[in-house]
Structure formats: structure tokens, C-alpha cells
Amino acid sequence: MAQFWKPGTEKPDAQVVDDEEGGVLFLPGSNSLSSSGYGYASIEKQRQRLPVYKYRTAILYLVETHATTIIVGETGSGKTTQIPQYLIEAGWAAGGRLIACTQPRRLAVQAVSSRVAQEMGVKLGDQVGYTIRFEDVTKQDETVLKFVTDGVLLREMMNDPLLTKYSVIMVDEAHERSISTDILLGLLKKIQRRRPELRLIIASATIEAKSMADFFRPRKKRREPETEENGLKVEPAILSVEGRGFNVQINFAEEPFHDYIQAAVSTVLSIHERESTGDVLVFLTGQDDIDAAAHLLNEDIQTNRKHSGLVVLPLYSGLPRADQELVFSPAPRGKRKVVISTNIAETSLTLEGIVYVVDSGFSKQRFYNPVSDIENLVVAPISRASARQRAGRAGRVRPGKCYRLYTEEYFLSHMSVEGIPEIQRSNLVSCVIQLKALGIDNILGFDWPASPSPEAMIRALEVLYSLAILDDDAKLTSPTGFQIAEIPLDPMISKMIIASSQLGCTEEILTIAAALSVQSIWISGRGIQKESDEAKLRFAAAEGDHVTFLNVYKGFHLSRKSSQWCHKHFVNYHAMKKVVEVREQLKKIAQRIGLVLKSCDSDMQVVKKAVTAGFFANACRLEPYSPDGMYKTLRGSEEVYIHPSSVLFRVNPKWVIFNSLVSTDRKYMRNVMTIDPSWLLEAAPHFYQLQKPNLLH
Numbered sequence: 001m002a003q004f005w006k007p008g009t010e011k012p013d014a015q016v017v018d019d020e021e022g023g024v025l026f027l028p029g030s031n032s033l034s035s036s037g038y039g040y041a042s043i044e045k046q047r048q049r050l051p052v053y054k055y056r057t058a059i060l061y062l063v064e065t066h067a068t069t070i071i072v073g074e075t076g077s078g079k080t081t082q083i084p085q086y087l088i089e090a091g092w093a094a095g096g097r098l099i100a101c102t103q104p105r106r107l108a109v110q111a112v113s114s115r116v117a118q119e120m121g122v123k124l125g126d127q128v129g130y131t132i133r134f135e136d137v138t139k140q141d142e143t144v145l146k147f148v149t150d151g152v153l154l155r156e157m158m159n160d161p162l163l164t165k166y167s168v169i170m171v172d173e174a175h176e177r178s179i180s181t182d183i184l185l186g187l188l189k190k191i192q193r194r195r196p197e198l199r200l201i202i203a204s205a206t207i208e209a210k211s212m213a214d215f216f217r218p219r220k221k222r223r224e225p226e227t228e229e230n231g232l233k234v235e236p237a238i239l240s241v242e243g244r245g246f247n248v249q250i251n252f253a254e255e256p257f258h259d260y261i262q263a264a265v266s267t268v269l270s271i272h273e274r275e276s277t278g279d280v281l282v283f284l285t286g287q288d289d290i291d292a293a294a295h296l297l298n299e300d301i302q303t304n305r306k307h308s309g310l311v312v313l314p315l316y317s318g319l320p321r322a323d324q325e326l327v328f329s330p331a332p333r334g335k336r337k338v339v340i341s342t343n344i345a346e347t348s349l350t351l352e353g354i355v356y357v358v359d360s361g362f363s364k365q366r367f368y369n370p371v372s373d374i375e376n377l378v379v380a381p382i383s384r385a386s387a388r389q390r391a392g393r394a395g396r397v398r399p400g401k402c403y404r405l406y407t408e409e410y411f412l413s414h415m416s417v418e419g420i421p422e423i424q425r426s427n428l429v430s431c432v433i434q435l436k437a438l439g440i441d442n443i444l445g446f447d448w449p450a451s452p453s454p455e456a457m458i459r460a461l462e463v464l465y466s467l468a469i470l471d472d473d474a475k476l477t478s479p480t481g482f483q484i485a486e487i488p489l490d491p492m493i494s495k496m497i498i499a500s501s502q503l504g505c506t507e508e509i510l511t512i513a514a515a516l517s518v519q520s521i522w523i524s525g526r527g528i529q530k531e532s533d534e535a536k537l538r539f540a541a542a543e544g545d546h547v548t549f550l551n552v553y554k555g556f557h558l559s560r561k562s563s564q565w566c567h568k569h570f571v572n573y574h575a576m577k578k579v580v581e582v583r584e585q586l587k588k589i590a591q592r593i594g595l596v597l598k599s600c601d602s603d604m605q606v607v608k609k610a611v612t613a614g615f616f617a618n619a620c621r622l623e624p625y626s627p628d629g630m631y632k633t634l635r636g637s638e639e640v641y642i643h644p645s646s647v648l649f650r651v652n653p654k655w656v657i658f659n660s661l662v663s664t665d666r667k668y669m670r671n672v673m674t675i676d677p678s679w680l681l682e683a684a685p686h687f688y689q690l691q692k693p694n695l696l697h
């Protein structure tokens with residue numbers, strides 16, 4: 001491996017510590033973990049060895065005296081698992097109050113809450129619990145510490161706008177700057193003005209602490225006191241936790257790799273041949289990459305005896321829960337586990353056996369163009385902050401190594417320090433509906449940590465009017481707007497579900513909505529394209545991918561959810577199990593908000609009308625005489641093509657709608673369905689007839 005890799009020269013990034021106005025604390029660095037080796041210390045001893053332990057008193061002092069405390073500390077220093085416990089020990093959960101700790105991702109919420117419950121010696125769901133979308137593992141009068149996704153806390157605000165139950169809210173991994181984190185930060189700042197007793201902790205390993213402090217600093221007039229009457233400082237405090245867990249040796253590629261999937265596979269095999277024991281965590285971009293890499297590795301394992309000790313496990317959000325949880329179990333005796341993951345494993349997670357991290361340097365990111373109103377999921381370089389987080393998944397319980405599949409020069413000169421906040425590169429439809437549901441009417445005047453573009457806001461409002469979610473006064477409509485705000489999905493999917501209740505095809509549309517929640521129900525990959533295309537033809541419906549999903553779902557049920565059936569038909573078994581899981585959850589929500597659950601049997605026209613009711617804005621027309629099947633979107637006249645994975649690829653019907661776009665050499669529509677253009681006028685007369693009267697001719 002030596003000829004391909006060279007150790008990084010980068011010094012560990014300096015911690016942000018200086019702030020002229022805030023309460024800044026420097027304490028001596030702690031490297032106790034590195035020196036102490038790793039054995040079977042009791043949990044209490046392990047807790048005391050973490051770098052954050054030396055700061056326990058300082059943290060509690062700052063939280064006591066400051067409305068907002070910003071804590072920056074290396075990955076693995078103990079922020080997530082320890083600080084909430086210190087707060088409980090100091091009495092912040094006494095008298096029926098609650099402490100919340102938010103995470104951007106569901107998997108992290110489950111993993112850290114179960115670790116903290118274990119450390120506290122309590123049953124998960126009793127004193128320590130978690131709530132994620134579709135799942136609440138807490139007890140009303142018993143839980144004092146709740147791990148939640150940012151989105152769940154926003155939903156709680158619909159019933160309790162001031163979050164009165166909580167004494168302290170810790171927003172963890174704040175550097176990720178998901179849309180939900182940004183909305184949450186803006187709302188928490190608002191809540192602080194009404195509830196000065198609420199304490200906020202903003203934590204991350206890679207956050208720009210100064211700009212976060214600027215955001216939370218109240219705008220004050222000259223000479224106004226910094227301390228309120230009750231002695232609480234409104235000026236945010238910044239604390240830098242010095243010290244790291246175990247050392248992680250960073251290695252960069254000597255030369256750039258052209259195929260990062262192949263490079264990742266070769267690196268894993270070299271690690272297996274040359275390095276001592278320890279599991280490997282590989283970061284790729286999405287399900288297709290992961291499946292391709294897993295396929296290549298498994299092929300090699302079957303043919304090469306030297307590699308038979310490898311066990312490959314994929315990890316992405318579209319996997320069913322039980323399969324995701326496999327990554328937390330130890331590798332079978334004498335085997336080396338290789339987890340191949342999206343950035344779902346990038347923050348907060350501790351996978352105990354991981355010693356080696358392989359970082360492709362890429363992730364799938366949303367990019368939204370408000371002019372064409374098109375959102376693309378694009379494979380793009382990650383930021384340096386992300387690269388540090390990825391490396392930080394090693395070195396948590398013993399020293400580790402990170403192999404970056406890019407050069408150091410590229411890292412230093414081409415990768416941005418931090419990513420662009422999601423709010424500045426996304427379609428804002430879901431975000432606006434959430435704010436409206438929380439009673440925030442002046443969305444353009446909202447205090448954002450990073451402002452979204454006014455064009456994107458206006459576009460979102462336009463779509464929400466056309467979906468009949470907002471009325472002429474820009475308020476949520478009743479009942480549609482309020483029902484949609486209750487469904488924790490993209491409003492276009494929610495609208496499709498609500499329309500299906502009126503059209504009598506809820507059973508079918510719930511299946512389609514669930515299938516749209518996974519990246520792909522098909523197995524694809526290098527070398528099996530022909531067979532998988534042929535298998536797809538057995539289910540292909542002339543109406544397009546949505547009706548094809550229904551055919552596959554029916555077949556899966558008739559086979560009694562058999563993995564052999566999936567294997568035979570090139571259907572992704574994991575994805576189908578996930579579809580069944582999500583469908584169950586959606587059914588419960590549909591019942592809760594009073595939708596009529598009905599099947600339309602074989603009347604596919606109503607199914608297509610329901611899909612159109614949600615996705616009319618993504619309508620396209622085939623360009624006349626286009627030899628390569630070019631379509632133009634009705635809204636932005638954007639050039640798009642049917643994705644090769646669609647059953648309508650090369651069929652090229654005149655009118656179609658799609659669910660999403662992916663950009664590679666061209667913009668491709670994924671999940672495509674034929675439509676009758678007159679349905680567009682039925683579904684959204686304002687949108688198509690009044691604004692653009694000649695559009696449909």
C-alpha cells in the first residue's frame with residue numbers, strides 16, 4: 001500500500017476558542033485515552049477518561065450562567081454521550097423537566113440513546129429515550145433525557161410552541177446545517193426571548209463557533225447591559241474541549257483515482273491483506289455505489305481464498321431497520337467486517353470494531369435551481385469538515401487509520417472548509433409548510449442562521465398555492481394544508497396521498513409513496529444490466545414506473561416476501577422489506593388524519609390522477625422530432641431525459657411526470673409516469689391555465 005499512500009502533513013485543525021465578548025474558557029488538553037491503552041475498563045472509568053470529562057464543571061458553570069453555550073470538541077471527545085448525563089447529574093431534569101439532545105439523523109438518535117441508557121444502567125425508553133419520525137420510545141412521566149431528530153423537535157413545536165417541557169436543549173452536530181437544524185436554530189433563538197430560563201447548547205467537532213455565536217448574540221443597543229436581571233448572560237459562551245480520543249493516522253492518495261468505487265474496493269482488499277485486525281468503514285455516495293462496491297467485493301471474496309475472511313455490510317437510509325442494525329453487531333469470529341455506507345454514518349456514530357476508514361471524498365448532495373425550479377441530487381466533493389467527521393469514525397475505542405481516496409493537495413486547495421447549508425441549496429416547499437404550521441407568517445423576515453434565496457422562497461410559496469396548501473392570505477388551508485403539515489413527508493407525496501383518499505385508491509398510493517421512499521427497488525450493477533433489464537420487463541407497466549411498483553409489490557406479497565423470489569427477479573430484497581415497513585407507518589398516519597383507506601382494484605387511471613395531483617409541477621413534454629428522447633419541463637423549459645432505469649426508457653411517451661431528477665452527463669428523470677395533459681389542468685388550474693394559458697397545446 002505504501003506506494004499509493006502518503007501520510008497527511010496537516011496538523012490537527014486548531015480549535016476555535018477566541019471571542020472578545022463571549023465567555024471563553026481554555027482548559028488543559030487531555031490525551032488520557034491515547035496514553036491509557038484500551039482494555040475492559042468499567043463504563044464509569046471509560047467515561048472519566050474521555051476528554052470532555054475534565055470540562056464537566058466548566059460546562060455546567062457555563063450552562064448555569066449563559067443562555068447559550070457553544071461547545072467545540074474533537075470527534076469522539078464525549079460531547080454527545082456525556083454532556084446530557086452531566087446535565088441530569090446537575091439537576092437540570094429535576095421537577096418534571098426534560099433535557100433534549102437533537103441529531104440530524106435517525107440512526108444516530110437510536111445509537112447514542114441506547115449507548116447513554118447503557119452507561120446510565122437504565123432501560124432504553126425509561127429515563128433515557130428517543131423519538132424519531134414514526135417511532136416514540138419514551139415514557140411520559142419517566143423519561144428525563146430524550147434524543148430526537150431536529151425534525152421531531154420541530155413537530156413537537158406544533159403542539160407546544162415554546163417547548164415548555166424542556167430545561168436544556170442541546171443541538172448536536174450543528175455543523176451539518178440541515179434545513180431542520182437551521183429552522184430549529186432560528187426558532188430556538190425566538191423561544192429564548194420568551195423563555196429566558198431555557199438553556200441552549202450548540203455542539204460540534206467542526207463548527208465555526210464564532211459565526212454561531214454571532215447568530216445567537218442578541219442585537220443590542222450601545223451600553224445595554226450584557227447580563228439580564230437574573231444574572232443570566234445573554235452573550236453566548238464558547239468552550240473549546242481540547243484533546244482527542246485515540247490517534248487516527250491520515251493517509252492521502254499519492255495520485256488522484258479516476259474510479260472511486262474501484263479504488264475503495266482495492267483499498268479494502270489491501271487493508272485486509274496488510275493490516276492487523278479491525279473492521280473497515282467505507283464512505284461512498286449512495287445505494288447504487290454501495291451495491292456496486294459490495295458486488296465487486298463479494299465476487300472477489302468468493303473467488304479469492306485470501307479474502308474469504310471479509311464480511312460486507314451495506315448501510316444507507318433505504319435499508320430496513322433490522323439490516324441497518326447489523327452494522328452494530330461484532331463481526332463473526334475470525335472475520336473482518338466491511339461496512340459500506342453513505343454519510344448516514346458520518347457523524348455521532350461509534351461502531352465499536354472500526355479501525356480503518358476509507359473516504360471516497362464524495363457524497364450525494366441536493367442542489368436546487370430556483371429559476372428552473374429543479375432540484376438535483378448530485379455526487380459532489382465533500383467539505384473538509386465532513387472529511388474530518390468521516391476520519392473521526394475511527395479512533396473511538398482504539399487507534400485507527402483513515403485512507404482518503406484523494407490527494408492532500410486536493411484536500412487543501414479544492415475542498416471547502418464547511419459545506420453550504422442545505423437551506424441555500426434546496427427546494428423550500430417542506431420548509432415553508434413547516435414554518436406556516438408553526439404560525440410563522442413572515443417567512444422572508446425570519447431570523448435564519450443563513451438566509452435562503454428570496455427566489456427559492458417565492459418558488460416554494462407558488463408551489464404551495466398551486467397544491468392548495470396555502471390560501472390567498474398565505475395561511476394553511478383547511479383541511480388540506482393542515483393534513484399535509486401532519487404528514488412527515490415531502491408535501492408533493494403527502495398531497496398525492498390525500499388526493500388518493502378522495503379518488504378511492506389509498507391502498508395503491510400508499511404502496512407507491514413507500515416505494516418512492518427507497519432509492520431503488522431494483523438490483524442493478526456492473527455486469528448484470530442485461531439480465532436485470534429483462535427481469536424488469538416482466539413487471540413493466542405501460543403506464544410507467546409507479547404502476548410497475550404496484551406489480552412488483554403484488555408479486556412480492558404473493559411470494560410471501562421471499563428473498564429467493566427477489567433474487568430471481570432482480571428485485572432488491574432489502575428495499576422491498578423497507579417498502580413494507582414504511583407502508584405500515586404511512587397507513588397509521590393516514591388513519592390518524594382521517595383518510596379513507598380504499599383500493600381501486602385495477603382502475604389505474606385513478607392511481608395516475610392521484611400521482612398527478614401531487615406531482616403536476618414536474619410535468620414534461622417530449623420535444624417533437626427529438627432523436628434522443630429529449631423532453632422539456634413545462635415550468636422551466638429545462639431539457640431532461642428519461643433515466644435508463646425507468647421502464648419508459650426508450651418508450652418516450654409524449655406527456656410524462658416524474659418524481660425527481662438526477663444529474664450526470666444530462667438531467668435524467670427518475671420514476672416516470674405517462675399522463676393525459678388535461679389532468680394537469682384538473683389538478684392545478686392556477687398553475688397551468690391561468691399563469692401559462694398556452695402551455696398545454
Ligand SMILES: Nc1ncnc2c1ncn2[C@@H]1O[C@H](COP(=O)(O)OP(=O)(O)OP(=O)(O)O)[C@@H](O)[C@H]1O
Nearest residue numbers: 075076077078079080081082115205348350396397
Ligand atoms: N456504542 C459505543 N460503544 C463503545 N464505546 C462508545 C460507544 N459510544 C460511544 N463510545 C465511546 O464514547 C466516546 C465518545 O462518544 P461521543 O459520541 O460522546 O463523542 P462525540 O464527541 O459526541 O463525537 P462526535 O463528534 O463524533 O459525535 C467514543 O469515542 C467512544 O470511545
